[in-house]
Amino acid sequence: MGGSAVKLIDNYGRLIKDLRISVTPRCNLHCLYCHPLGWEQSEPPGTLSVEDVRRFMQAMQMLGLESVRFTGGEPLVRKELPEMIAAAKELGIPDIAITTNGLLFKRKAKALVDAGLRRINLSMDAVTPEVFRAMTRGGEVKKVWEAIETAWELGLHPVKINAVMIRGMNDGEVIPLAALSLDKPLEVRFLEYMHLDNSNPELYQQRFIPGAETKARIEAHFGPLEQIAHDPTAPARVYRIPGAVGRIGFINPVAEPFCSKCSRLRLTADKKIRPCLLTELEMDIAWAFAAPNPVEALVDAILLATQRKPAFGNTLPTLRQRVMVGIGG
Ligand code: SAM
DSSP states (O other): OTTOOOOOBOTTSOBOOEEEEEOOSOOSOOOTTTOOTTOOOOOOTTOOOHHHHHHHHHHHHTTTOOEEEEESSOGGGOTTHHHHHHHHHHHTOSEEEEEEOOTTHHHHHHHHHHHTOOEEEEEOOOSSHHHHHHHHTSOOHHHHHHHHHHHHHTTOOOEEEEEEEBTTTTGGGHHHHHHHHHHSSEEEEEEEOOSOSOOOHHHHHHHBOOHHHHHHHHHHHHOOOEEEOOOTTSSOEEEEOTTOSSEEEEEOTTTSOOGGGOOEEEEOTTSEEESOTTSOOOEEOHHHHTSSSHHHHHHHHHHHHHHTOOSSOOOSOOOOSSOHHHHOO
């Protein structure tokens, strides 16, 4: 927060200033790299309430919070999301964003923007309807387009698109996705597939596409990309096709990990702090929310969790207790 004198610095000297809150483990899509079939989750009693979210953000703000991103599961299935965003705005958090599949965005966008939403990342792994449907196990890409247009109409900026690249599934979409940036004010980001779905390790290795390969394919088609200066703690490396309106980003956590620059803590919907996306370690902090002075207790919990943030995440295929849809990306 602007004005906070205290900074949250972990044991490896990293400044922790960005918070991701998973507001629900529920999702209305079953993307094949994120939400394994059979992994249906509900919101059990004890799921983060609006007041819990407010208190956690307040505690983080006392420690220098600069940005909050609401995610899930699918954050828009949580009806209290506008109230959570309003709480972030009331606290004066400068950067308030969501990551969403966009299916419900058109319907809910005005309430979210009125509450204080400023930025949106939309997941769109393909422009071809059949490929999108296969990646999301039934989703309709036209809904994402509606969400993009709604975001533009409401003045959200920048609008970023996330595409997880999977060999044999959407590798044929690289050029059409990159081409969206030519005449549209979009940042199209290509994400390396992380093994956070408990898929078969050999199948995962076959499906994994290094970001450098995706970039090489784009450059073979459009010519050399121009690099754009970016926040060094942000995960994406950002480029532009010469003359394009929009941008292209690469997020390469597996082939080119950026752990040394990581500035994030995660709060899960079941009240656990997860200091690292790619490490199983989680700290149950339900006790802090229930303490007589919860904000003070949460500050203590956040300080402890930050000390335990590992130097590196584990990108190797391994059986995880929680898959991506339950963690919050
Ligand atoms: N439901 C929302 C959505 O679709 O954007 C938010 C949650 S989703 C977990 C957040 C982001 O994580 C999405 O952009 C998704 O593509 C990305 N993601 C999910 N599983 C992933 C994986 N195994 N590897 C890389 N990115 C993944």
